[in-house]
């Protein structure tokens with residue numbers, strides 16, 4: 001049976017670990033730190049066979065060298081020669097078979113130019129998405145290397161995945177993201193219900209992840225630039241009337257940086 005668990009790292013990162021309880025083979029996504037992963041593997045008596053990388057930021061790759069040398073794991077990641085230790089460069093449309101699972105590679109630039117996401121169309125009868133810092137629960141990554149149009153296009157690609165897809169992103173930023181979402185759409189009932197349910201998870205010390213694409217479509221402002229209430233908030237904030245959806249996205253992405 002396959003299990004997926006979050007290994008907490010740094011202040012608010014999650015390193016996702018997928019493992020088979022019988023074969024004891026494990027895969028991790030974005031190991032920004034090695035030691036929490038090594039502790040987890042030891043605790044569950046697992047052997048790390050594969051590492052997946054979404055983008056080059058240090059909090060996603062810093063544990064790579066130590067894990068690779070310790071476990072001889074095969075490393076997959078974006079076509080970015082600046083990331084040390086990648087054995088297999090991936091491009092959009094590539095397919096991987098690892099641990100008996102199939103992964104489709106999506107190019108999702110915007111947060112960084114090299115950012116990719118891993119989509120498993122059917123993992124235990126449910127699609128799953130490992131999307132690093134592109135789509136967050138209730139939010140999205142900052143624009144460091146791309147531009148707003150590029151990031152919005154990448155998010156649209158993820159939003160078009162099956163609504164039941166479970167979303168595994170790399171940070172626990174949910175409550176701060178939802179507070180921003182509420183400033184934009186204070187009357188969105190699905191958003192208000194989500195804030196109540198996610199805050200009780202946090203109070204119980206549980207991750208708010210995984211989310212689903214359906215939940216994100218209903219309450220993530222960065223997928224809701226068509227919402228009249230949200231657009232009105234963006235217009236008031238920017239002092240510009242008649243913003244297009246693309247302009248609305250750019251306004252709220254910039255606004256979130258200072259919220």
Ligand SMILES: [Zn+2]
Pocket residue numbers: 055057111133
């Ligand atoms: Zn990042």
